[in-house]
Amino acid sequence: MDNSISEVPYVILIGGGVEACEGIRVARQMGLKLIVVDGDPHAPGFELADLSLSISTYDGQQLIRACRDLQQDGCKIIGVIAMCADVPVSVAAVAQALGLPGLSLESACWVADKLLMKQRLEAQGIPIPGYAAVKSVEDMGEQAALLGLPLVVKPVDSRGARGVLLIDEEAQFEWAYKVARDESPTGRVMVEEYLPGPQFSTETLVDKGQCYTVGFSDRNYEWLEKTRPHIIENGGDAPTALSPTERQQVVDTVEKAALALNIRSGVAKGDMVLTPRGPKVIEIAGRLSGGYFSTTQIPLATGVNFVEQAIRLALGETLQPSAVASKWQRGVAIRYLDLPPGRVSSVTGEKKAASLPGVEMLRLFVAPGDYVPQLGNHTQRPGFVIATAETKELAVSRAQRALAQIRIDYAQ
Incomplete structure (x- = not known):
């Protein structure tokens, strides 16, 4: 081990995939020394790591x-955070073992398990959809009659929306149960009441019980x-189409849920x-969001460096209200490339699309x-664009225009 390892403190960033690199760069810009963790030995985040x-x-x-081996070699570790990885239990386990700030293991288990999460929220009086665990197709039929x-x-x-299905009729029950069960590492399935109404992604920083909901899309x-x-x-897309009163109702509910x-x-x-x-809560995750929401969309929409503030919380620092206050409300839209299934023979138009205004x-x-497979979950979406503008409508239009430049040809 290099003797220089003990000269400065390190932060553990769990997740080193392509999207995580955006957050890893923020940590580097903060002047931190980084230990990047990923199961892929060729993870691109390793190129930005000090260790x-x-x-x-998932192996906390x-x-x-x-980490204890590193500590024995003189490495001082001062924080741990997941970087665009849904691994709250791993983060909490490391934080507890090393005496670092972060979620308790109990909270991490609640947010990692959708059934435990719903049970906890229900017990605390938070509005949620009707739900139930199901252990068979017969169970599903009984719950469908109720919900x-x-x-x-x-x-x-x-x-990543793996195995998440919207079922309209009893003939789909057996297939849906198997699909959802096969996507569960523990083979467990649940059902939820389908709630009509617009849906929203929110991102909240919590500092000693004080909530700052910066992201809203x-x-x-x-x-x-x-x-x-x-x-x-x-x-x-942001800013939201909701009225200020409706937006505040959603924010109040998500903060109470957190x-x-x-x-x-x-x-x-x-x-x-x-x-x-x-408002009702579909899910709460105790982590930075994916889809470039926390790393890219929130800073573009509000001027707040959300990832930096999340890292500061992981270091045990107190947030400054000025650092989490929106500096502006700019139009931001993300849209995904829509492709039919098939074998790709050529891809053109990327440079032209990337050069368009916004x-x-x-x-x-x-x-x-x-x-290109038939879309079955979010990880299979073949590409995306993020565009900005003075208004939400223009940002959406710019995103759509950029994707229209992409030409995908298929093998015959």
């Missing part, structure tokens, strides 16, 4: 052992009728819906030779 640990992000115990159709079926402990489900029964989101889950210091990512009876980020995840 790299090729360990599964192995990570604890590796009504359409019905949302989902794995208890998966992510209207979710876009214009693909729903095409991808159904799979529930696939086609991005989102505190009900005992998130007293850290991040609470909310999936919310505004029903005719008021285009802040363009990423394509397809190349010649790749096979």
Whole structure:
């Protein structure tokens, strides 16, 4: 071990994928020394790390052992945070073992398990959809009679919309149960009441029980009728179309939910819906969001460096109100590339699309030779663009125009 390892403190960043690199760069700009953890030995985040640990992000115990080995070699570790990775239990386990700030293990288990989360929120009086665990197709039929159709079926402990289905009729029950069960690492399935109304992504910083909901985006489900029964989101946009009163109602609800889950210091990512009876919580995650929301969209929309503030919380620092106050409200939109299934032969138009006015980020995840699958979850979306403008409407238009420049040809 290099003797220089003991000269400065280090921060553990769990997650080193492509999206995580945006947050890792923020940490580097803060002047921090970084230990990046990822199960992929070729994770791009390792190139930005001072130290790299090729360990599964889900294996908290192995990570604890590796961190203790580093400490024995003189490495001072002062914080841990997940970077665009849904691994709250790993983060909490490391934080507890090393005496670092962060979620308790109890809170981490609540936000990692959708059934435990719903049970806790219900017990705390937070408005949520009707729900139930189901252990068989017969159970699903019984719950459908109580909750009504359409019905949302989902794995208890998966992510990225894997196995999340909107079911309209009894003939789909057996298939839906199997799909959701197969996407659950523990083989557990639950159902939820389908709630009509606009949905929102929120991002809240919590400092000693004080909540700052900085991120607020209207979710876009214009693909729903095409991808159904799979529930696939086609991005989102800000500022919200809600009235100030409606927005505040959603914010109040998500902040109460975060505190009900005992998130007293850290991040609470909310999936919310505004029903005719008021806001309800679909899910709360105790981590930075994916989809470049926390890393890119919130700073563009508000001027707040959200990831920096989340890292400061992980270091045990107190947030300054001026640092989390929106500096502006700018139009921001993310939209995903819509492609039919097939084998790709060529991809053109990317440079032209990226050069258009307002285009802040363009990423394509397809190349010649790749096979584009039928969309079944969020990880299969083949590319996206993030655009900005003075208004939300113009940002959406710019995003759509950029995607229209992309030409994908298929092998015959």
